[in-house]
Amino acid sequence: MQSLPSFSLRDLEDRERSFPNGKPTLLCFVREECETCHLSMPVIEAVHRAFGSAINVWAIGQEDNAALIKHHKATVPMLDDMALKVSFANKIEIVPTIILSDASGVEVIRWEGFHKGDWQALIGRLSELSRLAPPGFDWGRYPESRPGCGSKSVEPGILERLVAEAEDSPLRARELEIAERDDPFEFMFDQGLSDGLPVVPPTAERVIRMLNVTRRDPQEVVGTCAPNYAPVTIEKIAINAVMAGCKPEYLPVVIAAVEGLCSREFNAHALVSTYGPSPVIVVNGPIRQRIGMNMGINVLGHGNRANATIGRAVKLVLRNLGGLRPGEIERAALGSPAKYGACYPEFEERSPWEPLHVERGFNRNDSVVTLFSLEGSPHQIADQTSRTARALAGSLALGMECGWHPKVRRVGDTLLVISPEHVDTLWRDRWSKNDVRQHIQEITSRPLRELMPTDDYGGQGTTSEQAALAKGRTEEELNHRIPKFKSAENIHIIVAGGPAGKWSSVIGAFGDAAVSVPVSRKIEEIPQ
Amino acid sequence: MKILDPTDERVPVRRSLAARPEGVTGTVGTA
Numbered sequence: 001m002q003s004l005p006s007f008s009l010r011d012l013e014d015r016e017r018s019f020p021n022g023k024p025t026l027l028c029f030v031r032e033e034c035e036t037c038h039l040s041m042p043v044i045e046a047v048h049r050a051f052g053s054a055i056n057v058w059a060i061g062q063e064d065n066a067a068l069i070k071h072h073k074a075t076v077p078m079l080d081d082m083a084l085k086v087s088f089a090n091k092i093e094i095v096p097t098i099i100l101s102d103a104s105g106v107e108v109i110r111w112e113g114f115h116k117g118d119w120q121a122l123i124g125r126l127s128e129l130s131r132l133a134p135p136g137f138d139w140g141r142y143p144e145s146r147p148g149c150g151s152k153s154v155e156p157g158i159l160e161r162l163v164a165e166a167e168d169s170p171l172r173a174r175e176l177e178i179a180e181r182d183d184p185f186e187f188m189f190d191q192g193l194s195d196g197l198p199v200v201p202p203t204a205e206r207v208i209r210m211l212n213v214t215r216r217d218p219q220e221v222v223g224t225c226a227p228n229y230a231p232v233t234i235e236k237i238a239i240n241a242v243m244a245g246c247k248p249e250y251l252p253v254v255i256a257a258v259e260g261l262c263s264r265e266f267n268a269h270a271l272v273s274t275y276g277p278s279p280v281i282v283v284n285g286p287i288r289q290r291i292g293m294n295m296g297i298n299v300l301g302h303g304n305r306a307n308a309t310i311g312r313a314v315k316l317v318l319r320n321l322g323g324l325r326p327g328e329i330e331r332a333a334l335g336s337p338a339k340y341g342a343c344y345p346e347f348e349e350r351s352p353w354e355p356l357h358v359e360r361g362f363n364r365n366d367s368v369v370t371l372f373s374l375e376g377s378p379h380q381i382a383d384q385t386s387r388t389a390r391a392l393a394g395s396l397a398l399g400m401e402c403g404w405h406p407k408v409r410r411v412g413d414t415l416l417v418i419s420p421e422h423v424d425t426l427w428r429d430r431w432s433k434n435d436v437r438q439h440i441q442e443i444t445s446r447p448l449r450e451l452m453p454t455d456d457y458g459g460q461g462t463t464s465e466q467a468a469l470a471k472g473r474t475e476e477e478l479n480h481r482i483p484k485f486k487s488a489e490n491i492h493i494i495v496a497g498g499p500a501g502k503w504s505s506v507i508g509a510f511g512d513a514a515v516s517v518p519v520s521r522k523i524e525e526i527p528q
Numbered sequence: 529m530k531i532l533d534p535t536d537e538r539v540p541v542r543r544s545l546a547a548r549p550e551g552v553t554g555t556v557g558t559a
Contacts, residue, residue: 174533176532184531320534
């Protein structure tokens with residue numbers, strides 16, 4: 001048997017009662033609104049009157065304690081646990097809960113609800129222990145048993161607060177107190193904690209609820225977040241996820257994305273660039289369905305909570321922990337709407353091809369995030385007339401030339417989001433993703449001379465390799481054709497979008513793949 | 529209300545009370 005936690009509570013006469021205090025003690029956890037507690041109160045009172053001189057018999061009330069005592073004209077000491085700390089410490093889930101401890105505070109007996117047989121056995125035991133006569137009692141008026149009610153200490157919102165305030169609280173973050181007359185939303189704007197939209201106040205209760213979905217230690221450091229290289233704990237991720245508006249079940253996705261964000265190869269430091277790149281997150285695997293992500297109509301737009309808030313949570317981590325704030329260390333000349341967050345699931349069920357995460361070495365049943373550092377906003381490519389895979393892939397290639405600058409060649413990782421109608425056209429001819437990639441490279445290959453600046457337009461290119469190629473070259477060299485992308489592997493393809501509409505989208509590269517490499521991280525599986 | 533600090537806590541809290549207007553301006557309805 002286990003030792004019960006010690007405590008001190010005041011009774012209705014304001015007298016302090018400490019546990020343990022060298023006597024066997026009967027602890028009776030009750031709440032006024034519970035019918036089974038009312039049923040039990042006369043028994044508790046009778047036990048107190050019979051054995052109170054030898055053992056402590058205490059009612060421990062969770063609410064309206066005086067009313068409960070008055071209703072039953074009881075004399076049993078009623079201890080005030082309206083703060084619910086003792087109920088929580090004793091893991092009370094049901095009221096009434098009856099616990100008998102020995103003189104040293106070790107639990108001997110415990111039950112929940114009303115059970116006539118248990119009470120009768122307990123009274124026999126107490127009589128034997130105290131050598132006092134048992135109370136005379138009309139047991140015929142009582143049912144054999146009756147279930148109890150929920151303890152107030154486990155009600156939603158209350159339990160989370162008790163967990164947060166417990167001695168072994170999982171929370172370590174600094175608390176910020178907002179004055180009573182202050183508006184918490186305005187406060188968070190004033191503190192610079194927001195991306196410009198209102199954020200949900202990250203109360204301890206909300207953060208505990210968020211943390212409940214993960215088995216990971218809240219104080220585990222998943223990495224350091226550039227550009228300030230602050231340590232990022234699971235707790236801090238949860239706080240920012242609350243602020244972003246995430247449901248708790250989104251947290252594993254956010255954590256995996258932040259792990260990718262903190263990786264050396266992703267190089268989040270580059271996000272300070274004047275070019276204004278953003279992390280773009282693609283989600284694959286069963287979790288897309290489980291958390292209700294939108295893969296269909298308006299997939300790259302607004303309207304779905306998971307799509308909107310997961311990306312936002314990652315951006316808030318970058319802002320609040322990484323220190324990536326525009327006008328300070330973040331120097332984007334223009335930025336893009338993707339700076340608020342960009343997170344899209346692949347519509348795997350609508351694709352004839354292997355999904356992105358399988359291409360990247362994961363099992364189809366794994367849930368995975370893949371992070372890209374891209375120019376941010378999608379650029380839509382319209383093609384309502386192509387009827388063959390070749391024509392359509394070539395058409396998409398022309399649309400993809402705009403990335404960075406139409407003339408710039410050997411750009412890096414780019415995300416092509418192909419709509420269902422377009423993928424149907426490609427698959428009708430059984431074109432694979434690699435066929436599409438190769439054709440894009442072929443169609444976008446241009447002779448170096450076409451990439452040179454003229455008096456009418458500039459844009460020689462910004463990659464150093466291309467700039468060097470342009471100087472003093474021979475005719476043969478000027479006719480050398482250069483593809484748009486550094487390699488076909490830099491063209492990442494997913495399928496997503498609504499059922500109708502011959503449009504696809506490209507999210508352009510951030511430079512030449514030298515600064516940031518796409519990273520994938522497996523998402524923690526959460527038991528259903 | 530108390531909230532948990534989402535930052536790395538290396539930066540002090542700026543202040544605890546938001547600015548609010550000194551007085552009420554404008555009118556509602558007609559006199």
